[in-house]
Amino acid sequence: MPNIVYTRIDERGLHGQVAVGHGPHSGCNLILFANDDVANDPAQQALAKMSAGEFDTRFFTIEKTINVIHRANDKQKIFILIRSPQDALALVKGNVLLSKINVGNMHYKEGKKQIHDTVSVDENDLAAFRELISMGIECTIQRNPSDTPINMVDYI
Structure with missing residues (x-):
């Protein structure tokens, strides 16, 4: 069974706040960026x-994550970084065991409604969050580890 210690949705991807704040907070030693676009883009990976700083990194598609994460070494303390609630839902439906998802940054765009300072959602996002929550997965908004987590249930 993989040792998944943290899962975060952050549209910005792997950046300083993730590596300096959330990485150490999570206790991880590996950041797995599960995203189809990044997995196929060497420039984004670079x-x-x-x-990433001190952290070992991997860049897998959602499908590859589903297919290989169960073979992870027990010594790997895995931080899964994704960009959307749809990616989280795909992982869960693919039997990746997630119990809690930290929602960091989901940018405002046309057709999205801002529900928190750093989180904007559309109906597809809300549907994915509702399904994740109905599966018993805790989803909390938390920009920085020092911030108090806010339960997504309060916003959907």
């Missing part, structure tokens, strides 16, 4: 590696 930028993310520069931000």
Whole structure:
């Protein structure tokens, strides 16, 4: 069974706040960036590696994550970084055991409604969060580890 210690949704990807704040807070030694676009883009991977600091990094598609995470070494303390609640839902439906998801940054765009300082959602996002929550997965908004987590249930 993989040792998944933290899961975060952050549209910005792997950047300093993740590596300096959430990484140490989580106790991870590996950041797995599960995202189809990043897994196929060496330039995005190079930028993310520069931000990763001391952490070992992997860049997998959602499908590859589902297929290989169960073979992870027990010594790997895995921080899964994703960009959307839809990615989280796909992982869970693929039998990746997530119990809690930290929601960091989901940018405002046309068609999205801002529900918190750093989180904007559309109906597809809300549907994914509702399904995750109905599966018993705790979803909390928390920009920085020092911030008090806010339960997504309060916003959906």
